[in-house]
Amino acid sequence: MKLLEVTDLHIGLTTPRGPAEAVRGISFSLERGETLGIVGESGCGKSITVMSLMGLLPGSAKVSGSIRFDGQELVGLPEKAMCGIRGNRIGMIFQEPMTALNPVHTIARQVGEPLRIHRGLTKAEARKEALALLERVGIPDAASRLDAYPHQFSGGQRQRIGIAMALACGPDLLIADEPTTALDVTIQKQILDLIQSLVAERGMALILISHDLGVIASSVRRMLVMYGGSIVESGPTEAVFAERAHPYTKGLFAARPALGAPRGQRLATIPGSVPELVDLPPGCPFAGRCRYTADACHGTRPAPSMLPHDHAVRCLRLDEIAAESEATA
Structure with missing residues (x-):
């Protein structure tokens, strides 16, 4: 049995301009101990997808499809039952550690809270375990800083504390x-190295969201490329990096700064901007920004085309794109 199976997931949100489909029928799965990356521009649906796994969507959100975690259906699960999973069997490191931590509670209390709630530890036991966790994630002189508050730590240290909280149970x-x-770049590498070592050490599955393709390349075995609430390309990280079959994926790679590029050279960009959710075309979400756009792209949602190595791409014009690539090779 797979640890996580997401099938035909749709998430509808209420916006000032009316209802909008933020996630549009995505499906993916995750084995125990497997690592999965999700990439895409801001507003493409990455964060709201993982928030749905945690049961942290807005109350007005409408969810359909299936999210099965270790065989249990999470869509429609009562909040009390979800609380037994969230923070216990699914942990999350949030994007901004200063807002993820409560400014009025000590670090010992915040790291120890999931242990008291989910594991039934006493206050003294939770404090002892919190100390061990802070030492494991590299907080210097952790014993003397248990009763400190978030503002007394640097940004990198706060993120380490967030990791300790996510790993507590x-x-x-x-x-x-x-x-x-x-x-900063040095701290980024330390945090990513820490996450990778902890995942390997504890045998956890990992879902990593990042804008940084280099981070994805070095951190995960499989990846999803999302745009407009849809998965446009997916597969083993090596295969996706080597093939880059979808025009959006090609655009993301072309926009990366290149080592050794002449000073002052402009970076390649993807024309246009990510449309508002209510303005997404009913067909391919990338239609209009893509130079291969044909009339059918606006109205027909592409089915996945399977390439070698379990590599899937959703594009109506794969044959034309491949033929052009061969001609210019």
């Missing part, structure tokens, strides 16, 4: 939503 699945946002 030994979850089966760890979700990391842009865990290195607003951190």
Whole structure:
């Protein structure tokens, strides 16, 4: 049995301009101990997808499809039952550690809280375990800082504390939503190395959201490329990086800064901007921004085309794109 199976997931939101479909029929799965990356521009549906796994969507959100975690259906699960999973069997590292931590509670209380709620530890036992967790994630002089508050730590240390909280109960699945946002490059690498070592050490499955293709390349075995609430390309990370079959994926790769590029050279960009959710075309979400757009792209949602190595792409014009690539090779 797979640890996580998401099938035909739709998430509808209420916006000032009316109802909008933020996630449009996505499906993916995750084995125990497997690592999965999700990439795409801001507003493509990455964060709201993982929030649905945690049961943290707005109250007005409408969810259909299936999310099965270790055989249990999460869509429609009562909040009390969801509380037994959230923070216990599914842990999450949030994007901004300063807002994820409560400014009026000590670190010992916040790291120890899931242990007291889910494991039934006493206050003293939870404090002892919190200390061990803080030491494991690399907080210096952790024993003397248990009673400190979030504002007394640096951004990198706050993110380490967030990781400690997410790991407190030994979850089966760890979700990391842009865990290195607003951190400098050196600290980013330390945090990513820490997450990878902890995932390997504890045998957890990992879902990592990132804008950074380099991070995805070095951190996960499989990946999803999302745009407009849809998965446009997916497969083993090596295969997706090698093939880059969807025009949107090609655009993301072309927009990366290149080492050794002449000074002052402009980066390639994807024309246009991500449309509002209510303005997404009924067909391919990338229609209009894509130079291969044909009339059918606006009205027909592409079915997945399977390439070698379990690599799937949703595009109506794959043959034309492949022929052009061969001609210019």
